[in-house]
Amino acid sequence: MRTNMEHGSDAAGGNRPEGATDTPSAGIGASEFGVRPGEITRALPERPDAGLYFIGRLRTPWTDRASCPKNGRESEEVCTVELDPDLVPALDGLEGTTHLWLLYWMDRAPRDLLVQVPRQYGRGRGTFALRSPARPNPIAMSAVRLVGMEGNRLSVIGLDCLDGTPLLDIKPYFASTDCHPEAVVGWHCERRESFVK
Template sequence: MRRISTTGAADPADSPEFGVRPGEATFPLPASPDAGVYFIGRLRTPWTHRRDCPKNGRESEAVCTVELDPALAPALEGLEGTTHLWLLYWMDCAPRDLVVQVPRSYGKGRGTFALRSPARPNPIAMSAVRLIGIDGNRLAVVGLDCLDGTPLLDIKPYFASTDSHPEAVVGWHRDRGAG
């Protein structure tokens, strides 16, 4: 599978998996990025093609592996007994120039920032995952929705006291069933 560079230089229309759908709109990418990031590891999942990947992390019970750079293993200290984590990752195969997208499951155009799609100017994704175990620089987790080899940006503990907002609403999602 072709990887889109972190500069966004590749044309997503070149990829049959990530081409622009009818009704979608793109914008020109800047010539250079404003900042840099360090990939701190890789996510190992059973999915190698977009079509096989779950739409969100709650659709799968697959046990996946977080491979942290061995030099960063000491940063895992204190996670023992933690049940859930936030993983932030770089969706390196996703197009970066879409401003309007037409999700397959909804068939109507939505602005990129109204969606959780990996296609966005900065393809940063996040999943709240269940931590199954820690072995050195490897974490076993459940709840990922990305392709095998996806670069990892950060790991943060999930705090139910501050990270959960049961009253949260996405208007178009709530209203999609209404007449």
């Protein structure tokens, strides 16, 4: 484990580093993006424990992390899910569905950050207390609104990723089980309360 006190650029997202691959085992480190003061990194394992199949790509208007929304609720842009044509039969039954969970692989995010200092919060927090794409397994998820289906293409609203991001899975969103209005994130509530005072 190492702490880097050099000031750097955003750890999350970003332009594709030279030499990066589309394979989940590719270990992208924070040093390629810069590490902020107070952030802690760790060396990546030599080999992965499991393999994944990318089932398609996400087409969005964002090509750099500066223009990409921080979360899917910040944009009303219609984006496209391009599913591999061979998987179209797996969409059977989605007709009439209004919302989906999309799980995707943030292939351009660093994977070695344990403590991050998000620019908007200004203090370090553990990676597992954040929704940053920079994490040991850069799996992201968004609850999106399904606005159209044609062949292997789904039109959705609510994405927050760069164009070409690999897709891992599609699941229906069930309001009866997926919505927890009482849920809280402790540090986020504390931050909000400090603004009110």
